[in-house]
Amino acid sequence: MSGFAGAVVKLAKRTVFRLGYPLARVWWWAVPQSAEGTAVAAVSGNRVLVVRQSFRKGLGLVGGGLRPDERPAAGAARELAEETGLRLAPDRLHPEGSIKLVHECRRLRVHLFTVGFDEPPVLQLDGAEVIAADWMDTESLRRRPDLHPVLATWLSMRRTAPALATAAQEPSAGPPNGLQPSAMISAGHPREDPGAG
Incomplete structure (x- = not known):
C-alpha cells in the first residue's frame, strides 16, 4: 500500500472511531453493558508508556476488549x-491481577x-485508534x-519508582527483536505531546 493510500485508510478508520464512539456511549447508557478487557503497562525505569486515542480525550494504557474465547x-x-507494533509472546507479559470498575456506563x-524494558523501544503506532504515545514519568x-481510570488505578497500585525499576530489570523483559530506543512516538504526525489538546 502506498503512503498516500495508507494515509487515506488511517483517516477513514479515525473517522469511524470518532463518529462511532459517541453512538456507542449512548447505547451503553441506554442498555446496561458489561465488558472484559486488558491493559498493558510497558515500563522503563520510572516511566510508563501512555497513549492518546483518536476518539477520546485523555491518556491511557495500551489495551482493549477481549475477543470471544x-x-x-x-x-x-x-x-x-x-x-504500538511491539510483538511479544503472551508469556512475556507479567500478570498484575484484574480490576473492576464502572466507566462510561459500562461494568x-x-x-x-506489565512488561519492562531497559530502554524505551521504538514504536509503530497504528495511526487510527492510537495517534500519539510517550514514555512519561509516573510522578x-x-x-x-x-x-x-484504568491508568489512574494502575498508578495507585505502583506508588513508588522502585517497583517499576524492578519490573524493568526482569530477565524476560529486554527489548524485543533488537528494537532501538526512542523517546517520543507519533503516528505519522510531527512530534506532539499526547497530553496536548
Whole structure:
C-alpha cells in the first residue's frame, strides 16, 4: 500500500472511531453493558508508556476488549502489537491481577499486565485508534487530571519508582527483536505531546 493510500485508510478508520464512539456511549447508557478487557503497562525505569486515542480525550494504557474465547494474556499481547507494533509472546507479559470498575456506563473487568524494558523501544503506532504515545514519568502523570481510570488505578497500585525499576530489570523483559530506543512516538504526525489538546 502506498503512503498516500495508507494515509487515506488511517483517516477513514479515525473517522469511524470518532463518529462511532459517541453512538456507542449512548447505547451503553441506554442498555446496561458489561465488558472484559486488558491493559498493558510497558515500563522503563520510572516511566510508563501512555497513549492518546483518536476518539477520546485523555491518556491511557495500551489495551482493549477481549475477543470471544481469548485468554487475557493473548489479548494483551495482541493489543500491544496492534496499537504500538511491539510483538511479544503472551508469556512475556507479567500478570498484575484484574480490576473492576464502572466507566462510561459500562461494568468493566480489566486484566492488568506489565512488561519492562531497559530502554524505551521504538514504536509503530497504528495511526487510527492510537495517534500519539510517550514514555512519561509516573510522578508527573499522577498530577494530571486527564487520565483514564484504568491508568489512574494502575498508578495507585505502583506508588513508588522502585517497583517499576524492578519490573524493568526482569530477565524476560529486554527489548524485543533488537528494537532501538526512542523517546517520543507519533503516528505519522510531527512530534506532539499526547497530553496536548
